[in-house]
Amino acid sequence: MLRSHTCGELRIDHVNQQVTLTGWVQRVRDKGSLLWIDLRDRYGITQLFLEEGKSDPALLQTARTLGREFVIKVEGIVAERHSKNANIPTGDIEIKVSSLEILNESKTPPFTIEDETDGGDDLRMKYRYIDLRRNVVRESLQLRHKMAQQTRTYLDSQYFIEVETPVLIKSTPEGARDFVVPSRMNQGEFYALPQSPQTFKQLLMVSGFDRYYQIVKCFRDEDLRADRQPEFTQIDCEMSFVEQEDILNMFEGLIKHVFKTVKGIELSDFPRMTYDEAMQTYGSDKPDLRFGMKFVELNELVKGKGFKVFDDAELVVGICATGAAEYTRKQLDELTEFVKRPQIGATGLVYARYNADGTI
Known part of the structure; x- marks a missing residue:
């Protein structure tokens, strides 16, 4: 290993230990006789310290090129x-x-x-590999990972079996257009990317797999919406020999489990x-x-x-x-334009003011 510790691992208990770190330079602060470097990896940030008269001159010269x-x-x-620095977990220590x-x-x-980037x-999006280094993006990916992990934990405990279903399939009637993939072996014929694993999970039920799940990619060639894009991931499940109440209780339990284990939130x-x-x-x-406007x-x-x-x-x-x-009239006009958006589809807005003095 090129490193002995990560940049988010060291604490006051590690003082006087010899360590090796690797990572990206977040910033350099050069005060002349003193120089600090913030070194970052996906685990956190550790401050590095060099001082003229104590650090090797060649080392300082290299550090100033960073x-x-x-x-x-x-x-x-x-x-x-x-x-x-109380704002970061490694704020009690630095590395001399x-x-x-330079790697x-x-x-x-x-x-x-x-x-808060500029x-x-x-x-x-053009430099996505750089954007992925930001905390807010990385934390979103880590949250997604934990949710998938705990979803599997819960469904496994309920005797579900995870089955991967084919991605190149025959076109099936669904709610949107298919993405199609030409077949090299059969000229003029096409595969379709699945809008959902519906056909395959029904086959599994008929085959006796009474509880199936899959965290699966689905593809739908349709217009963009706030909650839908052409490629998306869904938790896909199927159960046999159950009634409505069984389904409601099972997946209410899943949501409660994910919130408790991932976010530490107990749901009623x-x-x-x-x-x-x-x-x-x-x-x-x-x-x-949340809005209560019935x-x-x-x-x-x-x-x-x-x-x-x-x-x-x-x-x-x-x-x-x-x-x-x-x-104001301007605010009401803005509301009118809001409800005319394609996502809402209203043709206009009729309003009446009920004032504090009871007049309309």
Whole structure:
């Protein structure tokens, strides 16, 4: 191994130990007689320290050539910091460098490797391998890994079996268009990428595998939406010899397990709502209950009053937006444009102000 420890591992208990670290240069602070280097890997940041008169002059000269994102290997002694940094786990120590080797030089990155970076979306996507070094991106990948790990742990404990199903398949009727792949062996014929493993999991049920799951890639050639892209991953499950209550309890248990083990959050029993209730009070089969703005039926109040839009409508409902009576005309126009977006699909917005003094 090129390193003895990671950059997020060393603590005050390691003082006076000889260590070897590798990583990327996050920043260099040169104060003339004193020089500090923040060395980063995916585990954290460790501060390196060099001092004129005590460190080898050749070492200082090499250190002053370092730029951001240089990959280096250092050896040194762990020392207690004089000015500790409580914001990072390694903030009590630093490394007094005795050896420094540049493993790979780097051009100046096109944006800073920080949580709040100065790079726009297009620039970060162009240099994705650099963007992946940022904490917020890495933490998202680690969260995804932990969720997949705990999903498998839970489903394994419930006697599910994980089965990988084919990716190159025959086209099957689904809710979107298929992505197709030409066959080299059979000219003029095509494979389809699966929109879901539906056919295969049904075969597994018929074959006697009564509990199946797979964390599977699916492909759908359809327009982008906020919750859907052409390639996505889903937790795909199938069960035999069960009723509705068994399914609800099984996957409520899965969500509770993932939140508890990954985020340390204990969830209470989930409230349940029928489809009819959801559509009647929220107009959606996946309502966001955080806002509490239920639909209120207004047919008796507004029909037959000579307003054609309401008179011709089968159902007229309204939302009570508490506090919105004070909105300016500009804010109301912005709301109108918001509901006209394709994701919502409304043609406009009708509003009435109910003021604090009771006037409308």
